[in-house]
Amino acid sequence: MRPQDILMPAATGLCCKPGGFHIDPVRPVERALITHGHSDHARPGHGAVLATQETLDMMRLRYGDNFARSTQAISYGETVSLGEVSATFHPAGHVLGSAQIAVTHGGTRIIASGDYKDASDPTCAPFEVVPCDVFITEATFGLPVFRHGNAADEVAKLLASVALFPERAHLVGAYSLGKAQRVIALIREAGYDAPIYLHGAMEKITHYYQSRGVKLGDLRPVKGMKKADLAGTITLAPPSATSDIWTRRFPDPVTAFASGWMRVRARARQRGVELPLVISDHADWDGLIATINATGAGEIWVTHGEEEALVHWCTTKGLAARPLALVGYGDEEEAALTDDEGGSE
Amino acid sequence: MNRFAELLDRLAYEPGRNNKLRLITSYFREVPDPDRGYALAALTGALSFKHAKPGLIRDLIAARTDPVLFALSYDYVGDLSETVALMWPRSFLKQPPTPEPSPPLAALAEGGEKQTTGETPLPPRSRRGGVGGGGTTATTASTVNLPSQRTSTQAASSGHNNPPPPTLTEVVITLRTLGKTELPGQLARWLDELDETGRWALLKLVTGAMRIGISARLAKTAAAALGNKDPHDVELIWPGLTPPYVDLFAWLEGRGDKPVNRDPAPFRPVMLAHAIETTDFANLDAADYIAEWKWDGIRVQAVSGRDENDNATARLYSRTGEDISKSFPDLLPSLRLQDSSDVTLDVSRKPLRTFRHQAFAIDGELLVLRDGRVQSFNVLQQRLNRKAVTPKLMKDFPIHLRVYDLLSDDDGDLRELPFAERRTRLEAFIAQLDDPRIDLSPTIPFDDWETITAARADPASAGAGDDADAVEGVMLKRRDAVYLPGRPKGQWWKWKRDPHIIDAVLMYAQRGHGKRSSFYSDYTFGVWTNGESGEQLVPVGKAYFGFTDEELIQIDRFVRRNTTEKFGPVRHVVHEANQGLVLEVAFEGLQRSTRHKSGVAMRFPRINRLRWDKPPREADRLETLELMLKAEGGMPSP
């Protein structure tokens, strides 16, 4: 069977006919395999859902107990048979519980990697290279200008600013699921052990991370704190809150934003960010091409992001490549105005 | 260089003035001479070397990257220096190859345990050598199952390629002495050595396009703060200082004497006006102000002095302090001080000057006068655009200086005096000078704002007479204003006459640059004319400012939804009689132009208003512009 008969792009998402399921469907389907807990990949209303325990827990936290008719948890490395195919989950290194899904039929293996990164992250299992025939990759940062450097250097920048402006509050915008916890963990790795404050919207998910054994140190709600007492402190908040009247409770706040988009100045300035922190939960350009090479795949399918450049690169390296044109995972035209991180929240 | 780059980077994002000062002052405190001096020079625009052309930068990157990937990246980022800084491949020079063991597949499959430290059982992917490190030039092992986990233990190596990177001093000194042919190779070496931010700062520096929202005044204020000095003191001695300002920093740190300015004819930083809004008048008292015409010429400073050997020097400076004396040899004799010998030996003839000035500095406007009448800016521009100053040019475009302020005279610096007092001295000075090429800009008598409103609306009958066409508006200066460099609040106001306005139709839109790179923010607009195929729109100009951020988003959305064709970064936007967007365009003047299909070119066009309410067929016609052009007496542009 040809790869495109095993997995095919459809309006509902990636569809596996011989296995009778969809991967990360954007509309309700009978049976869904979910790569990770971000809302554009993990949507409510499906019949049966197969995902890692963490992903299922995150869906439950966001949508309530009845987000699907039935659920089944699967561990990394575990394989299930579905119709004519088998599916195995492997770590994707994107957020806690994120997985790549290997779909095997006969001698053909296709990896649907979802969102992934190959950079180190103390809050989730590291990305695993799985040899395959077809590798389906995202391209959120699929341009050679996106080379994200070391997240620890960015956190050092933040801490230097906290030292230079002890009378100001530092407000770090970060996506609530994954990015925020990673930033906190990196701050702790850098040796900062003062309390870190949280916007109300991140408390639940952050406590979930802690319950899974991720060490984040002394975390406190920012609600109820006196303005003067927030001088010299660090607070994590969802990106939308950092440009809100909510920030008036802070003394002369320095607005930081942790995102791979911060690599491009215009993007940072558009949001009024004063301290851009280039910390991404997606693979950068070097990461994308290194991963593509490492999988040994002869055929590359590119999903959401800057498909054009990545497909072009694959072609120049003699790899068969095509954009999948899946919808529902972020839209370049609108991204300019709404600036969501490639739809990862 | 990296420390300077870090400062620029942080400044580029920091909106608060006081916080910017803090960042710059703390840089001056941490960084030793001469690097900090060259940084001060860069921030004040005092560095001068032949700038690298963007074409050179493009060639460098073209030799190192795939053209398609570069084009896509540039379109996304919107800024050449930044695109190149981010895309520049990591170099492998001087790096020993990093062997990467290939672990057995089984080891890879075990990577499923949750890890709460930066440690990994897998060998790290190198950011400097090895696989994938080099962007488009990279990748060797294409099918080996290399693990690609990066670890934070690589922090030290992630930044630049081949340490140590150059210091700012090295860069500045080298650029000053480097030959043109050596520039590309040297730039490439530096780009190899610097990290992303360093590369960005270097490219901004060598292309002369810093634009990070720091005024020279702010940088000097930050330097003054280093020694708790008054920024005004730094400003006063500034014209006599040269990079890297070692004596300045020594004084600021209490290790040396205050530097003195030994230039006999130094430039004084100019004072600028704020544009007044009609709402401002409510808080202003007419009795506090003196009004003058605002002339549509070139702001200059004429300075004359004597050195220790009593040799006279005269210079003409542009508003930014550039010495432009060479372009106006016909004006210089009027500025030159008479040698004492000339005056005493001249008794046989009627002496031109019976008094003797030691030194002076005057602030005024450069104009072209024909038969005692001020010519339009268009005429002046024809004199300015010529490379060679020929006798014919000087005869056809006689240059004239119309003055409005006196900054120093034989009594020394007058800048601390109130404006009314300087004006009195100026009047006496000009009367004494009695030179046909130099005259006084008259004041406009008024008692209330109604009078000045009327004068602005009709300068001809309010005293400007035949020169009214060269009046750009009205200047309001506080009687008690001391002369301060920069644009101090509430001291000088400019009140321009209503600009020309037309309604035009949006035809094409192009992506902007920098912070607007994700918006269509450059607009080509046209007006109606009767062409071969009947009524059609002909482009008459381009504008990329004048609108609010809110309006930018609205236009951007309109462009995206009404694109008829795409050509690279340019979109054709629907423009038909009943479909399209009408833009109210304001501009300063018109010129005939052979380069534009319409035959006219606008000076300083900008979007004044969006006319969502107006159908395109009601937009203006080319004939309207032709009429305006006639009224302006515009001449063909060179």
Ligand SMILES: [Zn+2]
């Ligand atoms: Zn995601």
